[in-house]
Amino acid sequence: MRKHVKRQLDMLNDEIEDYHELMSMEDTMRFFHISRSKMYTAIKSGLLPPPIKVLGTKTSRELKGELREIRERHVAGEDENQIRQLVSRQVANRRKALQKAPVSNQPRKLAQRRTPSGTRHKAREGSGKTAGLDAA
Numbered sequence: 001m002r003k004h005v006k007r008q009l010d011m012l013n014d015e016i017e018d019y020h021e022l023m024s025m026e027d028t029m030r031f032f033h034i035s036r037s038k039m040y041t042a043i044k045s046g047l048l049p050p051p052i053k054v055l056g057t058k059t060s061r062e063l064k065g066e067l068r069e070i071r072e073r074h075v076a077g078e079d080e081n082q083i084r085q086l087v088s089r090q091v092a093n094r095r096k097a098l099q100k101a102p103v104s105n106q107p108r109k110l111a112q113r114r115t116p117s118g119t120r121h122k123a124r125e126g127s128g129k130t131a132g133l134d135a136a
Contacts, residue, residue, distance in 0.1 A: 022061035025051060031067055046084040049091055066090045 023031065028048075029039050042048040048070065051060035069090075073083055 021064040022052070022054075023064050023067065025060055025062070028062045028067060032071065046087055047080060049087050049094075052094075063090075 025036070025039070028051075029036060032039070032042075032048075034042070039048065043050055049062065049066055051062055053060055070083060070086060073086055078086075
């Protein structure tokens with residue numbers, strides 16, 4: 001009995017880790033066997049969740065767990081309205097997770113630095129000239 005329970009817990013842990021794995025848009029197309037235009041049409045119509053923009057890059061990704069859940073519902077025979085409700089719940093869960101994240105939405109204050117003359121000014125401010133030394 002204990003081996004059986006341990007195996008189930010291991011499978012559950014693998015599923016949880018796998019849920020948050022990110023898939024490229026090309027992988028998403030292969031996952032559903034659809035073209036790029038069909039995928040973006042499905043996103044626009046609410047049948048697929050919008051992709052997640054990866055910070056610092058120009059790439060977008062999808063959560064593997066969300067896509068797997070959508071595919072399972074398709075296989076189970078749910079209609080498009082039920083799939084749309086699922087996708088809207090997934091997007092709402094993403095928003096809740098972002099609100100709980102410790103990252104601040106407040107703009108950061110620019111760092112103060114000293115110039116060679118000893119005066120302070122904000123980094124990246126103005127046209128690159130030091131504060132108070134603009135030519136007249």
